[in-house]
Amino acid sequence: MKQNYRFWSLVTALAMPLSCSSEEQPPGLAEAGTSGSASRSGSPSAEAGGEGAVGAGGRATGGAADGPPIGEVGGDGFYVGEGGAPENPATACRRDAEWVTTGVEAINTAADERLLAMTPDERTLVYSQDDALFVRDDDEVTAVALPPGYTHALGVSVTADGLALIIVAEDGSRFAEVSRASRGSPFSEAASTARFTLLNNGQVTSGDFFSSPALSVSGESFYYTARKGPSVAYVYRAHGEQLSQQEMQDPVTLGTEDGQAKLVVSVSSDERTLFVLDEALGYVTGLWSATPAAELTEAIPLPELQTAVTNLACDRIYGTTEIDGSLDVVVGTRK
Numbered sequence: 001m002k003q004n005y006r007f008w009s010l011v012t013a014l015a016m017p018l019s020c021s022s023e024e025q026p027p028g029l030a031e032a033g034t035s036g037s038a039s040r041s042g043s044p045s046a047e048a049g050g051e052g053a054v055g056a057g058g059r060a061t062g063g064a065a066d067g068p069p070i071g072e073v074g075g076d077g078f079y080v081g082e083g084g085a086p087e088n089p090a091t092a093c094r095r096d097a098e099w100v101t102t103g104v105e106a107i108n109t110a111a112d113e114r115l116l117a118m119t120p121d122e123r124t125l126v127y128s129q130d131d132a133l134f135v136r137d138d139d140e141v142t143a144v145a146l147p148p149g150y151t152h153a154l155g156v157s158v159t160a161d162g163l164a165l166i167i168v169a170e171d172g173s174r175f176a177e178v179s180r181a182s183r184g185s186p187f188s189e190a191a192s193t194a195r196f197t198l199l200n201n202g203q204v205t206s207g208d209f210f211s212s213p214a215l216s217v218s219g220e221s222f223y224y225t226a227r228k229g230p231s232v233a234y235v236y237r238a239h240g241e242q243l244s245q246q247e248m249q250d251p252v253t254l255g256t257e258d259g260q261a262k263l264v265v266s267v268s269s270d271e272r273t274l275f276v277l278d279e280a281l282g283y284v285t286g287l288w289s290a291t292p293a294a295e296l297t298e299a300i301p302l303p304e305l306q307t308a309v310t311n312l313a314c315d316r317i318y319g320t321t322e323i324d325g326s327l328d329v330v331v332g333t334r335k
Contacts, residue, residue: 088291093273093314095288095300099332104318107136112327114320117158117165120217120269120312124162124183127329128152137162137183147191150176155212155263159219166222167191172209174200175224198242212264216271217312223249223264223274233261235276249274250295253287256280266309272296275308284308284319 107113107127116133117126125136126144133144133152146152150167157166164179165187176191193200199222203210209227216222222243227233235254238246248255254262260280267274272289274296284305287296302308305319306327315334320327 091268091272091288092270092312093268093286093288093310094334095286095298097314098335099317100335101330101332103323104329104331106139108328110326113329114327115307115309115318115329116152116156117266118309118311118318119158119162120160120310122311122316122318124158125318125329126156126158126165135165135187140184142184142186144187145189147176147178147189150191154210155214155265157213157215157266159215160217166213166215168211168213172211172227173203175210175213196243198244199238199246202246211261212277214264214267214274216267217269221267221271223267225261225263225276227261231259232257233259235262235264235274250297253295253297253299265307268310268314269312273310273314275302277306282306 107125109129111130112128114128115125116128118124123138127134127136133146133156135142135144144152144165146167149169149171151170152167154168154170154172156168158164159166162183163181164177166175166177168175174193175196176193177195178187178189178191180187199210202208206226206228210224211227212223212225214223220239222238223235224238225233225235233256234251235249236246237249238244254274254276256262258280260278262276262278262285265275265277265284270292272292274287275284276287277283278285281301281303284302284307286300286302286308288298288300289296290298302319304321306322307320308317309319310317317332317334319330319332321330322328
């Protein structure tokens with residue numbers, strides 16, 4: 001197993017090594033590594049103009065490329081103010097959270113592992129190992145062969161029960177899903193597009209290039225990235241019967257006209273935190289909404305991560321990070 005030397009160096013610099021106890025191990029991943037764990041406190045360059053600060057569009061505004069470690073996901077969001085303001089509960093994912101991070105040694109090998117999706121109960125993880133796709137249900141690993149014409153390279157999502165994978169056609173023309181009868185059993189070799197009929201039909205007219213699916217825990221919202229030609233891309237949320245209502249998310253924060261798209265990775269259980277891979281930055285940015293009805297515009301950079309998925313309570317965050325020139329899956333437990 002590869003050692004996380006980058007995290008060890010943080011431990012040395014901060015002189016405060018931390019590790020997960022056996023009681024904190026995520027379900028089904030009791031072999032997750034405890035070496036190389038670290039935590040770092042402090043605000044993640046939230047002040048305007050600070051080093052590595054990220055503006056409303058999720059782009060770096062200056063300073064060093066080294067941002068905060070993945071531990072700094074931060075903040076409880078806004079609360080009820082004066083004057084009879086509507087109720088505004090805290091977000092599931094705290095924007096000021098600090099994390100104890102370890103490698104998931106039950107998955108990591110000398111190959112490149114990239115986490116693609118996870119169920120909110122942490123029992124099913126979908127990941128690639130070099131060019132192959134795998135699903136880990138508790139301690140059982142199954143190789144997945146997608147139907148012809150589909151790929152995991154454009155993103156994968158998994159339903160909350162772990163019984164269906166949302167996949168994308170190689171040419172970006174449609175979404176589909178493959179299903180199975182139970183966890184641990186193989187997925188069907190046939191792709192069904194029934195759930196996405198209206199979206200896929202609309203693509204025929206728009207010519208959009210679809211990628212980066214993320215189904216909400218409730219299954220009622222579907223987030224994705226759509227490229228409109230070589231330069232323009234936006235993030236959409238589809239919901240309603242047959243996903244008939246498509247809404248562009250904030251075009252300033254989640255849109256682009258320079259070809260560097262915001263690729264949806266995952267959405268929190270309350271849909272108030274969206275994680276996207278910003279192609280312009282090369283790492284994940286978390287975007288929070290100030291209120292349940294507000295746009296996802298409050299950006300927090302996660303420069304150690306190339307993917308990010310949280311559990312139901314958002315007290316653990318899984319992701320992909322580069323260690324010694326290759327990719328590994330890591331898990332951060334909230335302090």
